Amino acid sequence: MASKQNSKFTSALGHSKATVEKSHISHASKKRIREIRKLGFNTDAIITGLLKGNKTQLSKAITLIESNANKHEHAVKKIIAASLPHANKSVRIGITGVPGVGKSTFIESFGNYLIQLGKKVAVLAVDPSSSISGGSILGDKTRMEELVKSEAAFIRPTASGDSLGGVARKTRESVILCEAAGFDVILIETVGVGQSETAVHSMTDFFLLLKLAGAGDELQGIKRGIIEMADAILINKADGQNKKAAKQAKVEFKRALHLYPEKRSNWIPKVKLCSALENWGIEQTWEMLTNYFSLTKKNNFFEENRKQQNKYWLLQSINEQLKSQFYNHPEIKKELAEQLEKIHQQKTTPFEAANYLLTLKR
Incomplete structure (x- = not known):
């Protein structure tokens, strides 16, 4: 009792x-x-x-x-405009994984290790916004108690809002500002759900997927899209009684990676083990990343990839601005309310209403 x-x-x-x-x-x-x-x-x-x-x-x-x-x-x-001449001098690393995989703990251990090497580390952590209240906890600073104290670290939690896949609308511009401020390693942590991985992949040089062993998703959790994007899979919490399961998961993920096409970068994706809590596997992770950057800079993929990303974000920015201009147009605001009422009364369909509203902007 x-x-x-x-x-x-x-x-x-x-x-x-x-x-x-x-x-x-x-x-x-x-x-x-x-x-x-x-x-x-x-x-x-x-x-x-x-x-x-x-x-x-x-x-x-x-x-x-x-x-x-x-x-x-x-x-x-x-x-x-003032920041651009001082930008593009960092490496940008995307980090994703389901809630509970230990992203914040890993980032703190990884960030502290990089600072010991003389690096300046910026963490842009995107917190999920509630689709009901619009609120967000923004708790990453409380989960990275040691890293946040370092003068060589900058942690910025941002609410995802209603942007694509939970990635803050201005994250890419924030990367440029962090680079201009002298941060040479930018870590972008995603929400870990939805399509956030796609958006972060399109603004980073290396994409790291954190996984758990023993969670029942070693094979079921292998979704084609996320595995194709990953440059490495890091099995976290490989400690204590979970170490044996982590080693088995490593073997299974390695087998699975052979099913996917070769990357344009000529990089062969790796599967590594680590324990952010016990602080081992961190040094090996950075060694793997430096090998990747060395290879991709030598074969020009690094620079070409950034050019393609700039093209993607140009088109994305155009789409967002057109969307913003459309919904903020006074006539559209008025007519949108009327069309929604007509749909409710079954006097028109969503498709007809959309076509009508779009013709108003032509």
Whole structure:
């Protein structure tokens, strides 16, 4: 009986702690936004500080980038223009995996190791937004307690909003700002669900997929799209009683990779084991990455891949701007409400309503 009561108490305590943490993060985020709004933006000061590696000014610049307010548009263009000549000097690594795979723990161990090597590490962590409330926990800083303390690290959690696959709409521009601020390794952590992997793959140089052994998904979880994109599979939490299962999973993933076509980069995807908690396998992971960058820079794939990514993001930006202009058009706003009412009354179909609305913009 006492055991059950203790269990209930522990559970309640954990729930209470999570609630307080969530409330604290939400309060801290709101406080930061209020302070920035109160101070206002000095674009020249932001640019000067950003180029000197000032993390406060970098944060302000990213806040501006993420703003949808028209009044910030000129400042954003000025900051991007000033940053571009200093960008493209980093390596960009996408990291994905299902919730619970240990992405935050891995990133903290990996980031700390890179800092010991003299690197400056920026982490752009995209948190999922609720489709109901629109809210987001933004808890990555609390999960990377050691890394966040380092002067050589910058961690920016961002709500995914309604953008493609849960990747923040301005993540690519944020990468440019981080590079201009002197960060030479950019880690982009995805939500780990939906199509976020596709979007992150299109803005990174190396795509790392974290997996778990013993979760019952060694083969079932191998979805063609995600495996084709992965440049390496890292089986995390390969420690304790899970080590044997991790070794078996490594063999199965290696077999599965042989079923997929050869990559244009001429890189053969690797399967590695690691334990972010026990901090082993981290050095080998970076060694694998340096081998990849050496190969792809030598055969010109690295540069060609970035050119293709720029083309993709140009087209993506055009699509987003057209979409924004369409929905913000006064006549469309008025007619959209009327067409939705007609659909509700079964006086028209969604397809007919769409065609009608599109003709208004021609």
